[in-house]
Amino acid sequence: MTNRPFPDRAEAGKLLAERLMHCAGRQDVLVLGLARGGLPVAFEIARALAARLDVLVVRKIGLPGQPELAMGAIAPAGVRVLNTAIIRSYQISDATVDAVAQAELQELERREQLYRTGRPAAPIRDQQVIVVDDGLATGATMRAALMYLREQQPARLIVAIPVAAPAVFAVLRMICDERVSLLTPDPFHSVGFWYEDFSQTTDAQVQQLLERAAPWQ
Template sequence: MPHHLFHDRRDAGRELAGLLGHIDDPEVIVLGLPRGGVPVAYEVALSLGAPLDVFLVRKLGVPGHEEVAMGAIAGGGVTVRNDHVIRSLHITDEALRSVAEREGRELLRREEAYREGRPWPELTGRPVVLVDDGLATGASMKAAVRALLDQVPSRVVVAIPTAPASACRELRALVDEVVCATTPSPFSAVGNSYADFGQTTDGEVRELLRAARDPGRARPARRIPRRDSGGG
């Protein structure tokens, strides 16, 4: 059984927040990648006293082996390809386009579900902390970064609880700062760093976003860690 570094995503968020205390800017905004990145981002935003919002991105899974990323898409029509996977598995342009169209529909559905009619925040000239619950290949985060940079923020910090060291190095070439709380070696899966890596629901995402907008609202309850749920 793997050694778990965090109880759950909220625990990981508090750990990550402790590494971001140097960020002291009243204009900073925290963006979580749904779904799993939002509980982490909630704790980061709470610690920084910053607003919380979501930044939509979807992995493009290989047909029949959806856990393998052949790329990712983000808002604004940004697509990142994993050419190594595409070449080695002989993925056709038609197959890639079909998956991208399906995931694009899901991205729009989530945008409507999470934003609940709220306008997109103004990011131009603002520092942004972009948060997920972990990285494996980094394809989703790279797509998010590319889409985010189109909005010309003043500074971009990528913050993640767990990732392979190689993924963190690659991201450092794209943004102003990368904070990786842990870089397990060998790295097998994001879920191996958590005791509870159960799926975050749409309802949990909405509740966390509402709680972040209303300081007087009771903090959403943390899920009780499951002892037998490692390695998601």
């Protein structure tokens, strides 16, 4: 017997899609999955809504020695969000933050080229944009994504996530137009705690999902 709410990311996406059916049937809906783990969730939402699907590459700026702990995050177009409390607490220098951010920028650019294979990013302006990840712990990558997207002037920004830390989910209210989450558990533990299968999403899987979505784009 399973005691986790989500068997895997795809099933989480199907459940989340049920909460987003008010967006179905619209021509201006774009579902953006944060690479890499957000793509399997976003794919199921886009399929259920018959909406366009695209990928948004956002990278965590991990703490040296503890890369899963976010000092901040970067998004395209030079967008950077910093977690000043973490940086101060661990006494991280500006030079160290810049060095880690630069390395992550190179990885961001590599992934964008790999996933797009020459295909331009979907237009954001005047669209109903649903931004999807597999879960929110610190929220750094989502905040960077929303900051970047807001500059592109969408008509509406909707955040959709299967599971989120309660405090992080609360903060999102101030930086998006609508929030949808299936779980905001306290204690939160971690994103992976709520999944039976939380194995890493690969570059190849991201490419395959984007290709599978092509017929309804």
